[in-house]
Amino acid sequence: MRGIIIFFFVIVSSLAVAQTVSLSGRVLYEKTHVPVEFATVWIQGSAGIGGITDKNGYFYIQNYPEGESLLSVGCLGYASRTLKVEVRNRPKVITVYLSEQTLAIDEVTVIAHRKMEEATTTYTMDRTVLDHLQAVSLADVMSLLPGERTSSLFKLTSGQTLTVRGGGSRELDTPAFGTAIEVDGVRMSTNGYYVSSSASSLMRSADVRNIGSSNIESVEIVTGVPSVEYGDLTNGVVKVNTFKGKTPFLFEASVRPHTQLYSLSKGFDLGEQLGRLNVAVERARSINDLASPYTSYVRNALTLKYSNTWRTRRDKQLDFDFSMNGNIGGLNAETDPDAFKETYSKAHDNALRVGTTVSYLVNSPWISNVSAGLTFAYSDNLSEVKTNNSAASTLPALHTIEEGYFVASKYEDNPSSSVILLPTGYWYTTQYEDNKPLSYSAYVKARWGHRWGQLNSNMLLGGELKGDGNLGKGVYYDDMRTAPTWREYRYDQLPFTQNLALYAEEELKMTFRSSRFAFKAGIRSDMTFIKGSSYGTVSSLSPRFNASYTFAESQEDWLRGITLRGGWGKSVKLPSFAILYPKTTYSDCLAFAPGTMADGTSYYAYYTHPSQLLYNENLKWQYNVMRELGLDIRLKWFRLSLAFFHNTSYRPYTTVSQYVPFEYKLTGQSALESCVIPSSDRIYSINRHTGIVTVSDKTGTYASQQLAYTTLNGWQGSKLSVNGSSSARTGVEWVLDFNKIAALNTSVRIDGKYYRYRGVDETVTQATSSVKMTDGQPYKYVGYYVGGTGHSNGYESACLNTNVTLVTHIPRIRMIFSLRVEGTFINSARYLSEYSSGQRSYVIDDKESYLPSEQGGIIYDGGKYAVSYPLYYVSNDDVTTLIPFKEKFLWAYEHDKSLYNDLSKLVVRTNYGYTFNKQKISPYFSANINITKEIGDHVTVAFYANNFFDSLRKVKNYQTGNEISLFGSGYIPSFNYGISLKLKL
Template identity: 45%
Template structure:
């Protein structure tokens, strides 16, 4: 078998070299004005060869294989022209007529368009659709997806993408796994120390976006560090007139100017390329009645692109582009007169993104294209908070990071003290959180496209290297003398997380008969994550992915037949998500135990002492990267002009990241005021010191009249914990169905009707055995708590949840080309919204019904699901300071009630109770609806105006909750948007 494989490899170049190739040349012209279209991109799709039109619209593609090929011609501001041709000789004089992209054309679409040539679920929203919805934030496109929910635009909250997932409270870090790219630049949140969530998209300028592609199915192996889909943003590139955009709505104002400049030619006739520039200013306020809490986005983007096809590159041209984007912005409440004078909160959202891309058309027998991409992102998310403090007595602030006993000291005496005494009075202090994520990525990819008879074969081989770091200082204060308790944690000292990936993918298209063809895509991505200076070292992961699409009928040649096209597709794949720094290097927690309580002197100061215990982050050798297993089945059919798309999907998150605790016993020395009764030094003359290791307190006389006196304390027993990163052993399952039905157009009134929706289901029950001890509460004898509970799924009353939603939208769009106007009305409906808390364990019970609020033991009927009863949740096992061996909890708990009341009272503190009697009831919300209206009107080629009204009929009704048996306002939460409107004016010149 190996010999046969080697023979095929050796013979392949010979076979390829014998394949007949030809040249395609022609011109690209404006269909209306008949003038050349410069910088139009011409692509021979099947063989992945291309050319760029010159200033006279001329192009040439050499070495194109014989046979059927699709020629796609695209350019900024024009509708893409696609034709299928048969190549059997050199083709000269090919003429592509491009129509200007405006509302005078038939077939304008203002919804998400299916990518019909894709073997997985992928949808694209072009600039016409984005203008119609008046996008302010990228998240506004969510309403264009099947079953999507329209939200009123706002930049005051952090906007993220969360594909094929439900509420943000769901387990599995779903938004963290949704990737976002802008011109190939990954917007990463891996370097975050504060959250495990997807990256914020607030600082992406909406006015510079040309199109957005959402891949919610199984993507190519080219894409890594993902878990649940990818959102690809393409900005404007190409010649374009000046475009001035002004947007207003009650809470947001936006102004932008963009232009695509042609840089002319050199004396030798070499093109200078195109420079696209975009400047945007956006301001969003939380409340228009008091516009002091605001978010600002001030952004400038430059993108240079050119074709090098002269001299040494005359036969092998290179497309080159370089882009840079800078954003200054963030939120600010400094000007709010409702705040205390001198207090404010500010957070920067500054970023600098740069990218370079080169595509080298080699057209060799063994390689078609060679692509290189590089990008770098530097952000500054510095937050600044100034607060006013007051106290009638001196307070102690802790800053020490080392373990041991420390007594409070005056800042003037020891600025580096672990515990600082802040005198009584009032004061201001400003705290900073310096967060500066940094990432870069390099990608090298080779494409090889060849035809073997009628079979099209494409092979993709590549490698990418990406790195994440944080260059910030972490939390710090402008004045340590009166700063509140905090610890420094310098983010910049954390090493880079580097990732090397190799990927290979084969894409084969096989014709079957006259009308059918089969498309098979198989790929493998191998990744190695390197963390220098970390015990995690190098971690390896593999991500296989497979897509198949069988096109039974194609629309070409079947006009007039009932079934005009039919295709089936299937996908399966694995995606691996790298951890965030909050998993690898979470900020240490500190347990500060007050171990000395002296009397207060006349100056209001009491110099307390503390035992500082860092909760160290333990290395977990079993930690692996979170994985998502995705599967999908889909179908597209055209029935007499009605296009139907169905996609059923399943997504299982395995080894989800989590942070767990482990407990251990320790003792410390405690000294109270009773122990000081023997001290003869007057309170106002006392100076306290403490032995860092033993905790023994010594009192000195600052007048020198009396000698030092040692105070005897008592030994206290307690529990402490350390934190470690772990993987959940319980999978998280999500599955659903998406559909889009585009009915045949009603030509007499130029109206399209679309019916889209989705069904989504989620379920997870955490079966991990997790330790928890309420270390902040006391035993019955007022000593530190000494018992540990081992709970199935954690110490909450529920250890899982399930939910199901069914949403249906109807969009009616009327397009009047003669007056260049498009009007759309959309009815969004929720037909099913169900959720329920779960408490389950394999082979046992963790939750029981109780008779009343004072009962801790199960009632005679302990069942609780579907009953309106109060419940208690017990740990599966418990252990103690004295005996770390886990013991069955419920058995000992019942015994202790009758035989050991002290043990019973202490174990009661491990019992978790529900506050209401409906905690485990099924929650069905009655159906609710919202109607939205949008209109866009073009005034010749110089202006266009768009208007929208969300919740146009001002639905302010209520829905009924079967769980609480109460009515809930539909606009009070996130069910439907409140009545809202906006207007956008665009001027071209």
């Protein structure tokens, strides 16, 4: 594969010198004919061929390809223009007029716009869209994609993540973890964030709440197969661009019941040769509950952006961009009077993202432009939780990280003791978790655009070095006298990961009389280096292809054009630190408990057995195969766009448990019956290595006495990161745009999607029981389960959403009104319990049974209780022999009741008869309105109301047969509204 693609690039690159001429012109403000400075002028679909206007509005492109091309002209504060330019044989001079970006112009879009020139599916939303939507979070714009729902998270007090062509957290590979998010070219990487093993997923998705929303100029979302330029992803790309260029003072105030937002921004022209400086500050505060407005999330966002352009010659220029986005804020519940006295939780959400880019526009026959850049992203996510505790007698807290037997002691007597006795009565504990993920990258890339006859070629070559690490201290406690059982695990001592990527991509376009063909092929090679670990170097290749063919183009006929497009690609996702570096696990077994003394003190002794860290050197990087087919039909009356996709996730990251046997000594209270030393004079000690307990007399009257013990057999569990089973996502998205109804100034859009997910985890993991055996020994068996110890090991879901959007734009009064009705016609899901090599779960006759029903049955038939068995089990008497569980369990039921009762502890039973029923919800709807009104040239007022019907109707839940209310269900957003005011000064 690699050789074929390299040969393809070599052949294309060996074409003769391109046929080019020069194009020059001027960009003027339409109303006053004043020159527009710093306007960007570029050829659509080219490898960055273009330029920027000077202070007099002039631009010059020397190597403009002959023939017909689309020229795009844009500048901050002006409505972008795209015009067809045909150049033949000799230089050409044009003049372009731009209109101010206001609601007074005819062409204003407040819905997601698909980039038709791209073969892969890509949507863009500009500032007008965000203002009309009144977005306070980047997550709000995802509702504008085909078939998406308005988010029910209209507050910032909950984490907000983005998912492209993926579902919820029940999907095996955590699709939001694989969605790439960039702010001004700086990636929001969460690979270095350490998620504790107690969390539901060890992959943390990027939380976008700390991105300021008021200074976003545009958002671009690639839902199809992205360019090989973008790596470390599986589920698409979201690119955020903040303001760049000269702007007036912009003040915005946005108020909704739970959230208030205020911002001020300004784009300064520093003068000739000094560049432009954009500054934006924003404060947003969101409360969780109107009845108790104390738990709140605060965002204090700051953006600094400097840009400059120097012309080295008439047709060449050097661009420099520096951006810094940051936030100081977080969640705080410290002042909540409804919480228990002096208890609280709070967390930092501080962030700093810095990026620098230098681009040289060469505009030569052999290279178009070269760019290089550095990025840096750092987050401070220190959390602090203070809780109250109480106990009538002392309880032990274990802190040892070494193997052996240890006696508990009071903190006052031995502050460095391996086992501390916690105080009695009431006390408070403050836990900190210090996560400080850091990522950086350095990249260089070159583009070359040229034409040979009807063939237009654009080549991209690039490389990137990316690193991830964590500077946090991990979990810790300031006051060790009240710290519970805990072991230090420093995140800042984990090695950084380094990833080197090299990529090449060629895009070919050919234009005929009434048709066009485009083909893009690229390959990306990633090499990951993890110094000081067992993983060594991991490499992967990611080929990607996109193609489109447009025919039957016409400006007059009823059929205006048809485009067929398709894409295929592979994308690789690097693992998170919690996957790469699992924590050591500890088995703490009670070795001696002499009882409570008269003062309430109990002197415990414990045996601690740490597991050996298990690094899976065979761990492979997770990857996704993306497939897409598209159809665009443009008729005289409407435009229809369809996109079919089928994405498969391979080798998703997951963890399994493994157990090994060990033995330890237990000294019971019965061993003290023969001890003649009075209890008030006893001093207990335990040999760290042998576990033998010795009782001494602190008065010296009696000789020391060793106590008898019993040897017990236990299991030591540890976690291992492995690659799980594949899962698939299939869907179709559609957008139907009707021509504007001129008499009403109204446009109509119908968009929607059908989405289906299915994933079954067949990874084998081990588990045991905490129940004691009848002889007092620890449970002696370990089960080998398919896909975990739950009643299910898989999940499937399907949804069918359709939205109708009406947009009325009245330029004469500068107002836009939109109504969006969102309907969900299919919302179904089902838990799965399956195994490709056998059966995992069985129907039982009643919820108390452990045995498969003699009548058989299928667990999905409805109303069936079920049991799930492990595949095998082992005993600590013989850990190498895997015993088939079902056969032995059924045999034990007839012949060995004691074994049957013991093995039943490994059986998983459903608590409800409807567990495996399809979770289907009857159709439901909601409606949103948005109004934007410009008052003169300086004031804009906007209002929105989501779910303004405040629907309280009930829908039927076919899983249980009950009716549930939509209110507070999360299926539709709760009624919420807001108003915003924007001033241009």
